[in-house]
Amino acid sequence: MAVDRVRWGILATGGIAAAFTADLVDLPDAEVVAVASRTDASAKAFAERFGIPRAYGDWASLAEDADVDVVYVATPHSAHRAAAGMCLEAGRHVLCEKAFTLNSREAEELVALARRHDRFLMEAMWTYCNPLIRRLKALVEDGAVGEVRTVQADFGISGHLLPGARNGTLPPSHRLRDPAQGGGALLDLGVYPVSFAQLLLGEPSDVVARAVLSDEGIDLQTGAVLSFESGALASVHCSLTGGTPTAASVTGSEGRIDVPDGFFFADRFVLHRDGFDPEEFTADPAHGPRNSLKHEAAEVMRALRAGETESPLVPLDGTLAVMRTLDAIRDRIGVRYPSETN
DSSP states (O other): OOOOOEEEEEEOOSHHHHHHHHHHTTSTTEEEEEEEOSSHHHHHHHHHHHTOSEEESSHHHHHTOTTOSEEEEOSOGGGHHHHHHHHHHTTOEEEEOSSOSSSHHHHHHHHHHHHHHTOOEEEOOHHHHOHHHHHHHHHHHTTTTSSEEEEEEEEEOBGGGSTTOBTTBOOTTSGGGOGGGTOSHIIIIIHHHHHHHHHHHOSOSEEEEEEEEOTTSOEEEEEEEEEOTTSOEEEEEEESBSOOOOOEEEEETTEEEEEOSOGGGOSEEEEEETTSOOEEEEOOGGGOOTTOOHHHHHHHHHHHHTTOSSOSSSOHHHHHHHHHHHHHHHHHHTOOOGGGOO
């Protein structure tokens, strides 16, 4: 039986947009029909690169394109509210990159828009769609490690190795150091450890956090301890000042699960159960490379065909809960963005 193709629009032309589009064009039931950027030149170059038939030098034209079923929003997170909101208002479904927005207020506004217009909306939290992480979650829910006591996760990168770094450091003009663009480690990297913890434990009841801030007032590295009503604790860390193991672990009353490297796009984990030999779980090679974004795209298309307005894998209430935690961490470390000062 033939599979109906889902027509995608890509909003923005940066690195993550290119990575997502490269995976998307390999899916037989996906068709990329349009791309938009702030300039005609950028949109046309991206369209030529991926064989996309229509290129727009403004966001509104893409939002109004009735041939587009769903828009992937890949702008910096400071623009997510405006870009995703425009698309939802125009009747498009939306997959929006993480961090979902700058803050929970903006996230609530987007969710309200999607529900008012009966449109699909999902945060592009690819970790939640990863088959191996779904397996890990199922094991935890089935009691494989007993009652969860602690979750630990970190994500740190060496900022001086990033594109745009000069003389061994990120310049103040770089997106990750620009408060106006929601710069800092927390929203770009910390969203992953926080999301991992909340995938397993839900929303914390209390947050304690510390950070090292830049001269511009963004966080260069942040550590937080999240407390939960169950008595569990989560320790999360993110950094732009050095590469960390990007590892995660879940410890329970009867065992532990270790995700030893790159937990946010895991390709293996090890289950340690009291009284048993360690058991390793590895990704199915048929699912593609570990950095594949196809899983989240496939989940969006599955949901659209089923007539769903949100994904059970990445529920909107869960996204809102993560945004509230990120707000709480920023409150503790004293980071505010210019758009929040009014």
